Amino acid sequence: MPTYTFAVNGRTVTVDAPADMPLLWVLRDRLGVTGPKYGCGIDVCKACTSHLDGEAINPCVVAVSEAAGREVTTIEGLADGDVLHPVQEAWLEQDVAQCGYCQPGQIMAAVALLRKTANPTDAEIDAIQNVCRCGTYVRIREAIKRAAAKM
């Protein structure tokens, strides 16, 4: 089986895995990184949203081979120790989460958006596809705007 070496949240890891194994299962089942969630497996719900070299990806449809030599960041790697990322802070201030299951993906999607656009418009926020079945969208929008103001 091929071997892939890459960084996860600043830690270098090497895994034996078939080239096409989705990164989501490498993270969750091999490495015990459980922040990214399964919600559909086909890049629809976006609950697993994480970053590959800083860009938003959905590990449920990204093969492990694509991560080789690169930097994967999941929700667990967003804060700097106990110091939360401004987006996480904004999420707390707006008390966004209900069941919380989609929120790691929502936060990672928001961080990626804010990296591209310091002050996203409503239309840009509308373009975020992540499903929140609890219906927290209004608070997500407020939290993104709040984080944008902080950053």
Next chain:
Amino acid sequence: MGDPTASTTELTGGAVGRRRFLTFLVAAPTLTLATTNLVPEEAAAAEAGLPGLPQPADIMDLGDVLILAGTPTAHLLTLEVTEDGEAHFELPRAEVGQGITTAVAMLVAEELDLPLAKVRVRLADARPELLMNQLTGGSNTIRSVYGPVRRTAAAARARLVAAAGVRWDLAPGRLVTRDGAVVAPDGRTATYGSLTSLAATLPLPGLTAKPKPESEHTLVGTPTSRIDARAMVTGAMRYTLDLDVAGARPTMVRRPPTINGTVRSVNNETEVRAMPGVIDLAVVPTGVAVMAETFGQALDAKDALDVTWNGGTVDSLSDADIRKRLRAAALPFAVPPLLTLHVDAEFDFAFVSHAPLETNCAIADVREDRAEIWAGLKSAIVAKQTIAAAIGLPEDRVTVHVRQSGGSFGRRLFFDGALEAAQISKAMAKPVKLMWSRIDDMRHGRARPATHHKIRATYALGRVLTYEHRVAAVETDLRHGLGEILTATAASLPVAGNLSFAQTVFLTTVKVPYDFGVVTELLNEVPLKMHTASWRSVYSANTRGAEEILVDELAKKMGKDPVAFRRTFLKTDRQRRVLDKVAAEGDWGRAMPAGFAQGVGFHDEYKSCTACLVEIDARDPDEPRVVRAVIAADVGRPINPRGLEAQLLGGLTDAISTTLRAGLHIDRGLPLEGSYSQFHYARQKDSPLDVRIFIMPAGGEPGGAGELGVPAAVGAIANAYARATGIRPRSFPINFDVDFTPFPR
């Protein structure tokens, strides 16, 4: 578990009247208390005093029924004060996102004068001794635990004060509590942690304690952030499948091409067993289970299986057949339309998936002589009993851990995932970590049943004379312990005759909030062997939603403005204040551009009421968007207004989804929809840009709130759509084309 030393607490007033309670010490090194009832229950029905002709739900709603059933065991709620000064409370309910652990922590912190951060709320394992007091549903958690939690904490505080009094040789009456400590008049303080051992051993037979007067609450009633929010935003929150249970490997099930189909033969077992990562394979009642090293490999293996299937239970049924059966099942009206002015309308609602984001899942470790289960379970006791029977173990050999889970909306009333995991674990003789695929979750999971509604209202001289609503619904499965509860409380129920459980639930949850003369609402069910379950607000989303549409049409016929009409016919000033609030804050009647309109809806359930005003942009009737919403709610006594707002926001989003676009098409025995790309639950782009929520000031006991938000918003959205487009919506969701290629069966 009791100790001879006991103290009493009293609670006066409230929905269930004046009672006395006895608090027991639980044998433990630190202060651990439980509280019991001394006085037999009076039925809440005795206190009904509503003017006019009340409907059953006015007299005693489903929440009252659940409280009544749970009261004999309400004392088994336990609270421990630890040596590091924390309060640990074990909540026999399921947290699925509704915020009950935060609200309960607030109640404990308030009563103990302890910082909220020092209160830990853990979900209790299934505890059969609680009998009917471990069901999470009917918007009932806060209603049912508000009194018992406060009484238990009040007794704990009294004991801690008494312990400090003994230590300092001071009368307890001279001591106060503050910030997790007892404070003497001279300024000496003793932390709860330093007192708990003494408090656990003091004989205090005469001790009495009362919960604080609500007027002295400083935390309860103030907007408070969730106690678990940080874990959620850092990825530290552990849902069921994030647990590391020794030896439990990823497992998935290949399911039949139609609902309830069964395995006839597995035709390529050898090949699949040889696939990468595959560990084991077993045929179970629901399909073929595959265990692998990773979920990715289990998914590949289950997809590679070649299975010959036996038929299911509804193979010949599609939406058109179901709709025909529902129309035939709707009971006739009593009032003929010939002699009076009247409004008639019929409505259809599609099946709707619960679709919680965390799919059905469980961990099970079944051994020869014992079993251990982890899952999100709203009916934990029935789950435990059923699983024990299914795997042939005595109940007390089965431990069922209730895990906080990723949404429910009624779904986790059923424990099919936990049961299936146990069956697989037994068949494979290995611990299993079971996950359903999204496609399976949507197609073989549970759904809100399709319904058909006929409504007729007659009127004359500005008055509504009669109002009849006939609901025909595919049977809602209530076999998660509710039947036992209704049987146990039968003598107190405000309904008579040989009603089904479903009809009883219908009549104790649905009521018309308006003075509409002679009112009858009747449910008739069509039993189909499909996987259904209560969906947030059970019958009310459709039944009351349809009624709110009819109210607008009735107002129009009678020449009245929708808000003015509702104001006239609502039964109470409390209801009118909520309606007035949204009309004022939402600037009801303001001029709107073509294609835009306002709509209003009202709903009253479980001792709470709410109004919703929305503005819709329906310039393209096929792509409408709710752009603004104003909601007001009176829940009697808000514990955490911030959490309540979240619940109302969720109800609004549910209503936007199910009214405009989200539903399931049934096609030859299976839903066509298999993911969120097909089941159109709202996304950010469907959500309003501006939502304002107003929680009315406290004025009584807590009412139910978890489901409250849906029905009024359904009515408001449909009414806004009708006003914006001139199209009177009759079938929901309004835009429901099959705009996708279904996944293979």
